[in-house]
Each structure stands twice: as structure tokens, then as C-alpha cells.
Amino acid sequence: MSHGWRGILAGRYLLITNLGKVIGNGDDTRVWKDPWLSTEHPSTPMGPATERDQDLFVSDLICRGSGDWNIPRIITSPPHLLPQILRLRPSITGAPDSFAWLATKSGTYSVKSGYYVATTLRNAEIRESSSSRRKSSKARAAQSYHLPTLWRTGNSRAPLHPLQLLVTDLVSEHLEAVLQSNIYAIIRVSLSCDITTQQSSPTRKPYFHGSAG
Incomplete structure (x- = not known):
């Protein structure tokens, strides 16, 4: 794999970690497959979804005309998600859904925010690796200890x-x-x-x- 292609894949992975959907009219966002439940971090609803609602769109949960959430409809499908859904505000004017970079308040990607997220992920990987090595060392020490x-x-x-x-x-x-x-x-x-x-x-x-x- 070339250096350029590796860079593209690394950038794609970085974007996915903080890319979410902002609800407008809900026509382009799938309830059970897209990260739309939070504007702070990517959050996709967890099932189980019924066979009838597997391809449900967020627009099916919004009242046509007013743009308010259709609470009776939400209760019949994903009732446990109602508190999270009510924190969101659909577009009153019927604007389309859009993607947003959730690592910034503006929702726009910047090199500075991308570098910060990449550094945070790298530090987390280092801590996890160190923790795994410590656990492995303790396990080897326990195995080498001979009881009387x-x-x-x-x-x-x-x-x-x-x-x-x-x-x-x-x-x-x-x-x-x-x-x-x-x-x-x-x-x-x-x-x-x-x-x-x-x-x-x-x-x-x-x-x-x-x-x-």
C-alpha cells in the first residue's frame, strides 16, 4: 500500500470518529444506521429494531408541517430513545440533513481540531497498550510463582x-x-x-x- 493511500485511510478513520448527522427534515437520515442522536459525539441508536422499522428514516418521526417530533410515533418504535431525541431540534423550514464535524462548535473541520483528535486517539492507544503490557507482565509473574x-x-x-x-x-x-x-x-x-x-x-x-x- 502506498504512502498516499495510507494517508487517505488514516484521514477517513479520523473523520469517522467525530462525524455526525445534523437533522433538518430527516429525509436523508436512517434511524438505526446513521450517527444522529447527539451533536456532541457520533451516536447511532442501539436496537433491537423490528423488521418493519429497520429502514425507518428520521423524517418518519417528525410531524409534517410543524416540524415537531411525533411523540406518539416515537413511543411505538424506539421509546427508549425519546429523551435523547427530544433534545434535538429539527429544521422548521425543512432544510435538508447535513454532516457536521462534532469536534468543533461550528461543525466545520479544521486542521487544528483534526490534530487534537488524532493526538487524543494516539494517547488513548498508548495507554491501552501500556495497560495490556502490565496485565501480561502480572500474569507471567503469577505463573512463575511456585507455591510450597x-x-x-x-x-x-x-x-x-x-x-x-x-x-x-x-x-x-x-x-x-x-x-x-x-x-x-x-x-x-x-x-x-x-x-x-x-x-x-x-x-x-x-x-x-x-x-x-
């Missing part, structure tokens, strides 16, 4: 997530408390089992050689 190994299965070691570490500690403390509270009961049961076993076993007399049978 608490147990192993055979010769393999499995590092645990910090939440797993906390749960493991809590479970260990709980088991230790249970064992300590029941250790004496366990000992008593074991001793009673041994005594019962000894008492239930038959007593055998000693055997001497030569004794009468």
Missing part, C-alpha cells in the same frame, strides 16, 4: 492454591482437636477390651510331667 509443596504422592509433588492451603490448615486443626478430645476415650476403650479379653479366657492349670492324669 505440602504433600506428595509417590515421587510427584503437587503445589496447592492459597485457598487450598487455608482449607488444609483448617481441616488439620479440626482433626487434631477431635483426636485430642477423644484420645482418653480411645485409651479407655482399648484397656477395657484387653481386660474383658483376659477375663473371658479359660484358666489353664500347669502341666507337670509325671502327674496323674
